[in-house]
Amino acid sequence: MSEMMEQWLTELLNVNDKEEAKMTEKQIKILKAAVEIFSEKGYAASSTSEIAQKAGVAEGTIFRHYKTKKDLLISIVAPTVSKLIAPFVLKDFNKVLEAPYPKYEDFLRAVIKNRMEFARNNLQILKILIQEIPFQPDLRENFKQSIGKQVLERITKVVERYQKEGTIISIPPLSVIRLSVSTIIGFFLARFILFPELDWDEELETELTIDFIMHGLSPRYE
Structure with missing residues (x-):
């Protein structure tokens, strides 16, 4: 163990x-x-x-x-999600959410680096959540209330700040979060769950993931 x-x-x-x-x-x-x-x-x-x-x-x-x-x-x-797993998931993440990164891509890079280290150290716990949350309504609701709402509210404020500064397009903040998070989670699933045996260049894949997200969110494409 x-x-x-x-x-x-x-x-x-x-x-x-x-x-x-x-x-x-x-x-x-x-x-x-x-x-x-x-x-x-x-x-x-x-x-x-x-x-x-x-x-x-x-x-x-x-x-x-x-x-x-x-x-x-x-x-x-x-019953332990709010008391135990939430602190694990949110551990050190608040530092990322509170830091004043100059650009949205800098924020994304910090998020990926921070959460990748967390995923690497807590893979067994995360596997249980990933495997069971889609199929266990009680567990899913507990997770949403304990973790989802806290993170969503914080990230929404971050996104709105970058939108006001004109560094990302003015679409609903939830759409920005959905597009960003789904791409990052896809990277993590491939890296740690689906193809962990591959020879991953994490730095390169991180930059490709950020470039892909920013290609769609950059104001120059409005």
Whole structure:
């Protein structure tokens, strides 16, 4: 298990220690096993028998604590998004959002560099979110409320500032964010999820990604 995953689990257990119902030793083992297997295989391809075997407990033990496999995912992951995952996702990102970069492309470059380092260090956690958020409404709503709204409001103000300065075109700020974020996420998915085995020139790909975004957002094309 990676050092970052160990840190994440330690923080998760600390969160639960502060709740009224503390986790038992067997629940902790189930949690650790579930996180590893969900990250490696995805929720749909994982089985409670695999989780039980990895945790060193009987499969029936899982069902004594969690009625279904979905309950295991939701009861462990969803309640911790706002308390644990949100700080991880937003960690050091506020510095980027608050810095007065002279141009929008400078801001994009800082965002990519900052979030790429985060993705590299927290890949297992991000895999669970990427794999499950589209298919788990409860988890998706929790993520939106805990992280999405905070980031969206901050980035909207950043985009509006560059639009007032005339460095990017005057279209709805949400459209600017959608076009920028979808391109950057596409780069990250290819780099870390789809084709991690390729020999990536991250600096070159970063600049190509920024050039592609700015080609569409530059005022000279209005």
